[in-house]
Structures are given as C-alpha cells and as structure tokens.
Amino acid sequence: MRFKLFCLFVGFIGGYFMISWMPDVTPFHFTNFITEFIFNPLKSFLAMISFLIGFLSNAVLIRTAVEETIFYYSGREVRLGELIVSCGVVANFYFLFQMNVILTGLFLIFSIFYGMMSIDLQRKSRYKNNL
Template sequence: MRRQLFLIAIGSVCGYLMISWVPNVTPFVWANFITDFIFRPLRSFLAMICFFVGFLANAAVIRTFIEGMIRFIWKQTSHFREWFASCGIIGSFYWLFQLNARLALLFFIFSVVYGMISIDFAGSRRYKKLL
C-alpha cells in the first residue's frame, strides 16, 4: 500500500513539473513550440525526464488498479488495501487535468496504454512450468 501511495505521489509531482516546464504556446503554432524547446534545452530535457518517470509510475498504479478489478470480477483473492490505495490515481489525474487538459490527457493515455500492456496474470504460473 505504501508503494502505491509513493508511486501516486511521484506520478503527480512529475506530472505537475512536466506541465509547468513544457512551453505554453497560445495559440498553438508548431514552429513557436519547437523554437521554445530548442532555446530552453535544460527545461525541455527535464520536462521529458519528468514525463517519462511520471508515466511509468502512473502505469504501475494503473496496472495494480486494473488487476485488482479483474481479480475481483473473477472472484480471485486480491489485496483490497493495495487496490483501494491505487484508486488515488483518479484524484491525481483530476488535479492534473485542472492544470492543463491537453498535456494531462497525453500523460493519461501513455500511462493507461503502458499500464495495460504490462498486465501479466500468468506470470506466477510461467515460472512453475519452466522448473
């Protein structure tokens, strides 16, 4: 449960830093956006690192959330407190959507897709077959 809360905190902080460091070009012009990235390389690099670390942390929480729901539907044993702690990701994304909807949506899509890709229900059985 602590791990899930820690990952939610890391994902939220990284999402906030990514949103604050990515240039806000209004109205959006691709050339101005790229120019701002080029002329501020440290800020751009840090925003990319925060995006990467944040979506990996959120993907791990989303994976736990989805696995818990599926195990509950299949009536298998699951860790209820860990699943309940992973529900905090909803509040984290709500907060990020209030800051910047487009970047938060991009962050959300990457997190959900990678979280769904990394789900593995047969992992515990696979190692027993190899032995």
C-alpha cells in the same frame, strides 16, 4: 503498499513538473513550440524526464487497479489496500486536468497504454506480491 503510495506521489509530482516546465505556446504553432524547446534546453529536458517518470508511475497504478479489479470479479485473492491506493490515480489525473487539459490528456493516454501492456494476470511468482 508503500511502493504504490510512492508511485501515487511520484506520478502526481512528475505530471505537475511536466506541465510546469513545458513551454506554453498559445495559440499553438508548431514552429514556436519547437523554438521554445531549442532555446530552453534544460527546462525541455527536465519536462521530458518528468513525463517519463510520471507516466511510468501512473502506469503501475493503473495496472494494479485493473489487475485487482479483475481478480475481485473472478473470485481470486484481492489486496484491497493496493486496490484503494491504486484508484487514487483518478484523483491525480483530476487535479492535473485542472492545470492543463491537453498535456494531461497525453499523459493519461501514455499511462493507460503502458499500464495495459504490462498487465500480468497469472500471479505465479510470489516476489511480485511484495511490491
């Protein structure tokens, strides 16, 4: 449960920093966007690292929310605390959408795809239950 709370916090902070450090080019022209990346390499690198860490943490929460919901409807054992904490990812994305819709949309798409790819519905190993 603490791990899921940590992922919730890290997912929001990663998304916030990614949005803050990405170059804001309005109106969007690809050449201006690439130029901003080239002339600000530290901010660009930090934005990419924040994106990677943030979408991985949100993917863990999305995976857990989907798994626990499926287990609930199939009548299997459900860890209700983890389900509630994992549903907090919706609040993360709500607040991030308030800052930048396009970047948060990309962040959400990557998180959903990776979260869905990593779903494990077997739950055969007991060591995963401790995470």
